[in-house]
Amino acid sequence: MAYRIQRIPSAPPSVALAARGLAIVLALVTAGIVLAALGFNPLALGWQVLRTTFGSSYGLEDVGLLVIPLIFTGLAVAVGQKIGAQNIGAEGQFYAGAFAATGVALFVPGPMAVILPLMFVAGAIGGAIWILIPTLARAYADVNELITTLLLNFVATLLVYWVATGPWLDPSGRALATTARLPHEVPEFWGIVHWGLPVAVVVVLLVGALFAFTRWGYEVRIAGSNPQAARYAGMPFRRHLIMVMLLSGAIAGLAGMFEVAGTVHRLQGGISNNFGYLGIMVAVLARASPIGVLPAAALMAIILNSGIVLQTQGITVSTVLAITGLILFYTAIGDELARYRIVRA
Amino acid sequence: MIAPEPPVPVPTRFVPPPGTAPIVQLRGIAKYFPGVIANEDVDLDVMPGEIHALLGENGAGKSTLMNILTGIYQPDAGEIVIDGYPQSFASPVEAIAAGIGMVHQHFKLVKAFTVAENIHLGWSDTPRAVSAAVLERRTAELAQALNLTVDPAARIGELSTGEQQRVEILRVLTRKARVLILDEPTAVLTPAEAHELFRALKDFVARGNAVIFISHKLDEVLEISDRVTVLRGGRKVATEQTAGCTETSLARLMVGREIVLSDMRGRSAGAAPIGAPVMTLEDIRADDGQGHVVLDGLSLVLRAGEILGIAGVAGNGQKELTQVITGMRQAASGRILVDGADFSRAGAAEFADFGVGHIPEDRLHSGLAPSLSITDNAVLREYDRPPLSGGFGFNGRAATALAKDIAEAASVTVPDFGMPVRNLSGGNQQRLVARREMRIASRVLVAAYPSRGLDVGAINMMMRYLVELRDKGVAVLFISEELEELLNLSDRIAVMFHGRVMGVVDTAEADIDTIGLMMGGKRLTDDAKGRGH
Known part of the structure; x- marks a missing residue:
């Protein structure tokens, strides 16, 4: 009896989900083998990670804090993908948003009830401005946004380093490489977890609803799936592209705003912690679905927190990064393999 | 001006000794794609x-047949015999x-x-470690041996x-090819x-090799070939023998005479008569964005309640039209x-709002968003009007x-x-697009090759759709390569x-031979019947 492998246009959801689960398990097994080879006991480590993360409210609070920027950056990348734009610059927009929000906090006097919303708006505008040039270049000159958004990351990173150690350096002299503590902060609602988390969830739901339940969202979905079809139906592709990319930048900017105003309280170099790049992975795991960003960001936050636990056990940060890379790698393979089935020839 | 070319000097003809096996022999080749017969029972x-x-004509199965011969596709039936020995090619390399x-x-x-x-x-003959100079010298030698002038160092x-x-x-000949297949080689060349x-x-060929020359241009087939095989509908x-053929006889073979589908030009009692012009094109010129003129002074009138057929070999400006x-x-x-109105x-969007529906030539790539759901695709023309949208919202239900x-x-x-539309078969996609477009085509329907890729039953249904619109008083522009379809359906x-x-x-007065000649580039002369414009 001969069998052959057949490719199907799209995987059934149950198979796709199973492939996802298998990818994560395989990544963990692979990591376990590597850890065992390094002389660690992977089972004991695994237990340690689970206990630390889920066994106490401190662990869960840490995860809750990590998930906030991941939701925003993951959503930012996913939004871009809706119209076929690859925003690799969430990292830079994160910095730009943090920078703009810090500027408002440090230099605009006023009560918190006014300044915090103002910081929110400034963060969004900062992120949007940071993606403006790549957006216009893509829309009017067809310049690949993958390169332009990526390169602007380095500019934003260095810009924030410079202001935090130069013009905006804490005048009290107690901090060497950060701004002063911001006079306003996003209030906490559960341990150390601040209101950025519910706001992030609301933003996800709003964006999800925007794509699912508005005429504009429908046009963007069509344009993202096939620009030719959008042209055929008379939809303004360029206008939608510009709006979606700016929205993507603004959301990434919000990640920076909440990180500086809710978690770190000071603007400093390296504040992004690679959240912008991790957002790409979150979006891939979410398959560019806004709602899917929530579980994907949660998974990523758990992995990051596990990494911190592992580091306390003497495992290097590179190993942790390797595990996240493995998950992405196996997921990509799993997504592809889910589209094949074996049939009797 | 280019001076008139001297006649092609005919090299000494190669005459195979009696009893020589054909260099290529195809027996009973068949190839089926879902819902489409690409080739059936083809001998060559x-x-x-x-x-x-x-x-x-395009879609007659020429390219599929050659893709089978060169190992890109596997035949579903039949065999390939090379020099008298059956062969099967798993890939072009073989x-x-x-x-x-x-x-x-x-x-x-x-x-x-370069x-x-x-x-x-x-x-595999390329030396492992070589300098550019060596490669260029080898190329020059090969080119000279094969009598093809090229500059080896040019990029x-x-x-x-050309x-x-x-x-x-x-490149093909250096791989010791004895059979050279050319797919419409002159389409990209100057005379x-x-x-x-x-x-x-x-x-x-004078060296004992063979050429298979794919074309739909009658004049060059007559000029270059020794024999000609005509495919139609796979x-x-x-x-x-080409020597015994004329442009007219070849045109007739190519477009076919037998009428399989029934004549649909008759109108029922309640049908709208042919009315006033709905759309008029005057001296339209357009280029393809790369400087090639694709529409060159085209004028047409579309009338209400009339089907205007567009005949011609694909690639003569139909898509741009x-x-x-x-x-x-x-x-x-x-x-x-x-x-x-101008x-x-x-x-x-303005054309669609006026009531122009459009069944595009390449439905999956221009009329559909393949990765989105059937629902999203079905509503592409009406998503912006009630009940789907009152302005801002989009009602999924x-x-x-x-x-x-x-x-x-x-x-x-x-x-x-909710399933992606690309999971539907080509025929079902086509029917869905056709019905979607008919709903908005209150004044004009543009149908480009609507029957392409459909089986006979589905073609009949598609033709009835067009007739239904015509009888409602819609102007239909019907582009096809199937002359019999055009004759059955079009008023002009x-x-x-x-x-x-x-x-x-x-x-009513059309002469199939005249149409065939016009498709090959002959202008309709005054003595031809049915002059309409």
Whole structure:
């Protein structure tokens, strides 16, 4: 009896989900083998990670804090993908948003009830401005946004380093490489977890609803799936592209705003912690679905927190990064393999 | 002006000794794609020393047949016999090893590399460590041995299309090909370049090799080939000695005479009569964005309640015509009048709002968003009006309800409306698009090759759709390569060639031979019947 492998246009959801689960398990097994080879006991480590993360409210609070920027950056990348734009610059927009929000906090006097919303708006505008040039270049000159958004990351990173150690350096002299503590902060609602988390969830739901339940969202979905079809139906592709990319930048900017105003309280170099790049992975795991960003960001936050636990056990940060890379790698393979089935020839 | 070319010098003919097996023999080849018969029961034999033309309209199965011969596709039935021995090719690499090479319509060259580098790319004879000079010298020697002039050091990107084609041919011949397959080679050439190509081909077969020459141009088939095989609808119609053929006889073989589908031109009692002009195109010119003129002073009138057929070989401006009259492409000059109003600068949305439906030629790539759901695709034309949208919102439930209506009208069984539309078969996609467009086509429907890829039953249904619209008083522009379809359905037929209308005939008085000649570039003369424009 001969069998052959057949490719199907799209995987059934149950198979796709199973492939996802298998990818994560395989990544963990692979990591376990590597850890065992390094002389660690992977089972004991695994237990340690689970206990630390889920066994106490401190662990869960840490995860809750990590998930906030991941939701925003993951959503930012996913939004871009809706119209076929690859925003690799969430990292830079994160910095730009943090920078703009810090500027408002440090230099605009006023009560918190006014300044915090103002910081929110400034963060969004900062992120949007940071993606403006790549957006216009893509829309009017067809310049690949993958390169332009990526390169602007380095500019934003260095810009924030410079202001935090130069013009905006804490005048009290107690901090060497950060701004002063911001006079306003996003209030906490559960341990150390601040209101950025519910706001992030609301933003996800709003964006999800925007794509699912508005005429504009429908046009963007069509344009993202096939620009030719959008042209055929008379939809303004360029206008939608510009709006979606700016929205993507603004959301990434919000990640920076909440990180500086809710978690770190000071603007400093390296504040992004690679959240912008991790957002790409979150979006891939979410398959560019806004709602899917929530579980994907949660998974990523758990992995990051596990990494911190592992580091306390003497495992290097590179190993942790390797595990996240493995998950992405196996997921990509799993997504592809889910589209094949074996049939009797 | 280019001086008139001297006649092609005929090299000494190669005459195979009696009893020589054909160099290529195809027996009973069949290839089926879902819902489509690409080839069925095709026999073909090619002798050494012969240029064998493969003639047929687009979609007649020429390319599929050659893709089977070169190992790109596997036949579903039949066998390939090379030099008297049955062979099967799992890939083009195996085919070229057996001496069968193909030059495709779209060249497969690396533009940034030199001619010498392209010739040696992916070739087992290429020396392992070589300098550019050695590669260039080898290339020059090969080119000289094969009598093809190329500059080995030139970069592909700097060469003219004709020169690039010569590099492609050289690349195939250096792999010791004895059978050279050319897919519409002159489509990209100037007359002078074509002339040069013909000379090289005659040289090649004079050495005991063979050429299979795919074309739909009658004049060049007569000029270059020794024998001609005509395909229609995936089947072989005839193989003839070219010497005994004329343009008229070939045109008749190519487009077919037998009428299989019934005549649908008769109108029922309640049908709308042919009325006033709905859309008028005046002297439309357009280019393809790369400087090639694709519409060259085209004028047409679409009347209410009338089906205007567009005949012609694909690639003569039909696609651009559909784009211009649906607002997807702006004409460089000329006017489009819609109900007397100037629509020359209007966009696709304005045409759609006026009531222009459009069944595009390439439905999956221009009429559908393949990765989105059937529902999203079904509502592409009505998402912006109630009940789907009152302005800002988008009502998913109303969208699904509309999608169900459209699928039902199109007789497409859909298990799950959330499934990506690309999971539907080509025929079902086509029916869905057709029904979707009919709903908005209150004034004009543009249907480009609506029956392409459908089986006979589905074609009949599609034709009935068009008749239904005609009887409602809609102006229908019906583009097809199937002459019998055009004759069955159209009230008038316009023939396009090189972006122009060669002539418009009333179908009642149409002469199939005249249409065939116009499709080959002959202008309708005054003595021809049914002069319409």
